[in-house]
Amino acid sequence: MMIFEKIRTVPTSDELINKAFKRSARAMAGKTIDSRESRFRANESMLLTAANILTDNLANIVRRFPSFESLPRFYYELTDILVGVEKLKMSLASVDWASRKIHEVARSYVGKIRASEVPEPVRKEAFGRLASIIKSISKDLLFLNEARNILRKLPDVQDESTIVVAGYPNVGKSSFVSKITGASPEVAPYPFTTKGVTIGHFTRDGVRYQVMDTPGLLDRPMSERNDIERQAITAIRYLDAVVMFIIDPSESCGYAIEEQKRLLAEIRENFKLPILVVANKADRPEFQELDEAEFNISTVTGEGITEVMDRLLEMIEEKRLSSPSEEPDTEPAI
Known part of the structure; x- marks a missing residue:
């Protein structure tokens, strides 16, 4: 398999946000909220679902790009010529940061929900924070998808004579x-x-x-x-x-x-x-x-x-x- 073949389409920030929040809402659809405890638990679950969707998707983006240190020199040079290795590393680092930051923010807001009198405003505030983090890497996601489309066109040259x-x-x-x-x-x-x-x-x-x-x-x-x-x-x-x-x-x-x-x-x-x-x-x-x-x-x-x-x-x-x-x-x- 060609080195860049396993890189999938990189979603936009809007696509990631919509996917996470829709999955979060769907996870709670049809569930009975009949007590204060279930209400708090439902909001906490919605937050964790959205956060997990985002962190998993971001982590997958980073993981599917190859390690540039282990690339054959031929492919390293072509990658640098076409899209820029350092630029790729910076964008992947930003995506990795966002993944870790979302996990950190979600854990923080779970505590805030549990300490609140009314959980919904806190959960909505948390969603706003998650969306803001994703928006901050919009350009990185677009660049990574452009890079992916270019790199997938490289010829499958094996490391052989x-x-x-x-x-x-x-x-x-x-x-x-x-x-x-x-x-x-x-x-x-x-x-x-x-x-x-x-x-x-x-x-x-x-x-x-x-x-x-x-x-x-x-x-x-x-x-x-x-x-x-x-x-x-x-x-x-x-x-x-x-x-x-x-x-x-x-x-x-x-x-x-x-x-x-x-x-x-x-x-x-x-x-x-x-x-x-x-x-x-x-x-x-x-x-x-x-x-x-x-x-x-x-x-x-x-x-x-x-x-x-x-x-x-x-x-x-x-x-x-x-x-x-x-x-x-x-x-x-x-």
Whole structure:
């Protein structure tokens, strides 16, 4: 399950208040109030019911958001880019405070009800206090729901060895992902691009790997990107990944070889990840050999695919052995 999948819709302050007070009134519906003692007990019960509904709902909101300290670095970076980790922490802290404050206020007013001559005004005053606390976190609740809607769109990228496929559009990236995963890969929504990230998986010698094509991120020059897209690219460096850059020497993709080489140079400059350059469409008559390409392949005929996969897995192993716990210590220059 994706990390943010279990976050449910965050209710507004009005929705929480209405839910709590209606449930409180319904809890007492039909009950006989035939003595002073039952009257006081009924008002106390109404207050505790409303308070419990509010504290439980607020506590659930906080609990369903993941611990940011335990998030994989890839997701931490994306969360910070999209909604701001510190802002999220502050809003969740406010909701947690409100939950605890409501519990405290309810206990205080139970004592006041018991000490009063007439319980109803005290209970109504308590309801006013509870509503005021909830209203004070209205903006936090709205922000958390907005954040939830954004974060649920992040791709389900597992914490496992990854091949990131790069290159201009129409060079054969999606065909490559489909070819090596043996099935139609999952296309997940992605908040940085108009298209979905393509994610596939395959297993070799009992080890599972994932392959990721990120249309809109690694398929055009850096100069054409906005700030959020540039920041999103930096998050990829936290994956246990190698990059495969596909060039189409036939130029049938619609981009000249020199344009594709410039994009390759930018990715080399901006990524501190191992990069394998592969020339696709070797089956086409206009295909030409390139010095930059280490392998020639055809995603149509399957030529060279096995050799490329063997080399990519070697690169993943080499990367693991050379830096088993190393994290990049410099920001990519993008």
